[in-house]
Amino acid sequence: MPTSTTSPLWQATAQTFEELALLFPDATLTERQARAPLALTAIVEFTGPMRGRLVLRVSAEVLPSAAANMLGEDDAQHAPLQRDAVGELANVICGNVLPAVAGAEAVFLLSAPRLETGDVVPVREADRAMAQHAAVEVGVEDGRAVVDLWIVEGADALLVPLAA
Amino acid sequence: MSALAVALDRTVPAGRLRERKVGVADLVVSNDPAERIITYALGSCLGVTVHDPVAGVAGMLHLMLPESSIDPVKGEHQPEMFVDTGIPLLFKTAYKMGAKKERMTVKVAGGAHAAANPDDDRFQIGKRNFVALRKIFWKNGVMIAASDVGGAQTSRTMWIDVGSGVVTLKIAGVESTL
Amino acid sequence: MALNVLVVDDSAVMRAMIVRTLKLSGVPLAEIHQAGNGEEGLRVVRDEWVDLVLLDVNMPVMNGEEMLTALRAEEATRALPVIVVSTESSDTRLARLTALDARIVHKPFPPETLRAMIAEVTGHSGIGGSHADEHDVAALASDSADF
Numbered sequence: 070m071p072t073s074t075t076s077p078l079w080q081a082t083a084q085t086f087e088e089l090a091l092l093f094p095d096a097t098l099t100e101r102q103a104r105a106p107l108a109l110t111a112i113v114e115f116t117g118p119m120r121g122r123l124v125l126r127v128s129a130e131v132l133p134s135a136a137a138n139m140l141g142e143d144d145a146q147h148a149p150l151q152r153d154a155v156g157e158l159a160n161v162i163c164g165n166v167l168p169a170v171a172g173a174e175a176v177f178l179l180s181a182p183r184l185e186t187g188d189v190v191p192v193r194e195a196d197r198a199m200a201q202h203a204a205v206e207v208g209v210e211d212g213r214a215v216v217d218l219w220i221v222e223g224a225d226a227l228l229v230p231l232a233a
Numbered sequence: 234m235s236a237l238a239v240a241l242d243r244t245v246p247a248g249r250l251r252e253r254k255v256g257v258a259d260l261v262v263s264n265d266p267a268e269r270i271i272t273y274a275l276g277s278c279l280g281v282t283v284h285d286p287v288a289g290v291a292g293m294l295h296l297m298l299p300e301s302s303i304d305p306v307k308g309e310h311q312p313e314m315f316v317d318t319g320i321p322l323l324f325k326t327a328y329k330m331g332a333k334k335e336r337m338t339v340k341v342a343g344g345a346h347a348a349a350n351p352d353d354d355r356f357q358i359g360k361r362n363f364v365a366l367r368k369i370f371w372k373n374g375v376m377i378a379a380s381d382v383g384g385a386q387t388s389r390t391m392w393i394d395v396g397s398g399v400v401t402l403k404i405a406g407v408e409s410t411l
Numbered sequence: 412m413a414l415n416v417l418v419v420d421d422s423a424v425m426r427a428m429i430v431r432t433l434k435l436s437g438v439p440l441a442e443i444h445q446a447g448n449g450e451e452g453l454r455v456v457r458d459e460w461v462d463l464v465l466l467d468v469n470m471p472v473m474n475g476e477e478m479l480t481a482l483r484a485e486e487a488t489r490a491l492p493v494i495v496v497s498t499e500s501s502d503t504r505l506a507r508l509t510a511l512d513a514r515i516v517h518k519p520f521p522p523e524t525l526r527a528m529i530a531e532v533t534g535h536s537g538i539g540g541s542h543a544d545e546h547d548v549a550a551l552a553s554d555s556a557d558f
């Protein structure tokens with residue numbers, strides 16, 4: 070993957086986790102973090118000079134602390150709030166990485182984040198070959214977060230929508 | 234009506250100030266307007282000052298690490314070392330001298346990278362400290378009035394004059410008001 | 412005079428963060444209304460007195476730029492103060508929003524940045540302490556407070 074995309078994706082991911090979720094993302098994962106299953110997937114589709122999607126997957130360990138930190142609470146076990154929090158993290162990462170990849174002039178339309186329980190495969194096999202891809206994985210609390218960015222150049226090119 | 238209306242100017246001329254030194258993992262709170270609370274060589278550590286102009290109380294904490302959970306025994310015996318134990322102690326000590334949270338001004342300095350290039354700073358203690366500080370402040374409804382945080386291998390000396398509440402930083406020999 | 416504020420964002424967690432910052436900002440507050448998209452936001456503006464709008468851009472149904480355009484097209488809301496709080500980073504779009512007389516706070520934001528913008532736009536500086544007033548702080552602290 071080109072570092073020109075990976076580096077901005079890393080930057081946007083780290084900054085969003087630090088400043089929005091008040092969680093420090095580790096670049097090097099512990100064994101425990103690396104093993105943590107991904108429990109929730111947030112998908113943001115974007116259109117503009119390029120099309121694509123940003124997919125954020127987090128493990129269960131991340132959910133309560135991310136939501137609680139954002140809300141300024143000790144704990145947040147309420148599942149809808151946890152999903153909302155992860156959706157907003159995906160939206161903010163996506164909004165911050167796109168200008169770094171496409172240039173400050175490019176205007177994108179971002180979809181509302183779609184949340185799927187579990188570890189949803191972020192792109193179809195058929196799209197893999199034609200799309201540019203960057204991925205970042207960080208250790209967060211006792212779990213991890215994985216961010217995938219899929220880009221198809223040109224406004225007409227379209228990733229196949231993921232099955233709902 | 235405003236709380237600030239009853240704040241007294243307790244400024245003491247710099248020449249007559251007595252220095253009280255804050256060590257590493259240490260805390261000083263004072264209501265003596267003739268004192269200057271000072272800490273030296275903040276690197277990845279954070280210096281946190283509080284000041285209540287009405288009570289005439291000022292304090293400073295020099296903390297080292299984000300979470301006491303990495304060493305609970307130390308957390309108990311030396312709470313000043315960690316964000317999650319030192320910050321509550323700083324505020325509570327100031328409350329005992331009459332300070333009130335809603336009147337307190339909070340300033341922060343330090344949290345530098347340990348390497349010349351931030352990417353070479355493997356443990357990122359400075360950044361971790363500041364993220365942990367933001368978390369505990371947000372949870373407790375505390376806003377930072379001014380901060381000077383980060384930088385590559387920046388060494389900061391920080392002091393607060395108890396009488397005036399003015400916070401000063403000295404970096405590479407140059408003084409500035411925070 | 413206490414302000415009536417409308418917070419428009421499709422994320423409930425983000426709305427809660429903005430409301431919390433408002434309460435900590437030192438600005439005297441009356442009602443705080445919330446809406447999950449631009450269309451709901453316009454309905455609130457039509458039905459209620461609103462002094463300040465905090466507005467997201469990326470939202471379903473009607474986005475923030477569309478809502479802002481609709482506000483500026485109406486005589487009654489042409490001058491309504493609007494702070495766009497969004498992840499939007501495109502210079503082109505930020506220029507369009509600024510041309511519609513909105514101020515911008517970029518997500519992710521430290522609460523101090525949003526507070527400073529609220530103070531600037533409303534003319535109330537929340538200076539002095541960390542907070543607005545004792546009552547709000549006590550209410551915020553609830554049972555999760557450490558100090």
Ligand SMILES: [Mg+2]
Binds near residue numbers: 160468
């Ligand atoms: Mg949104």
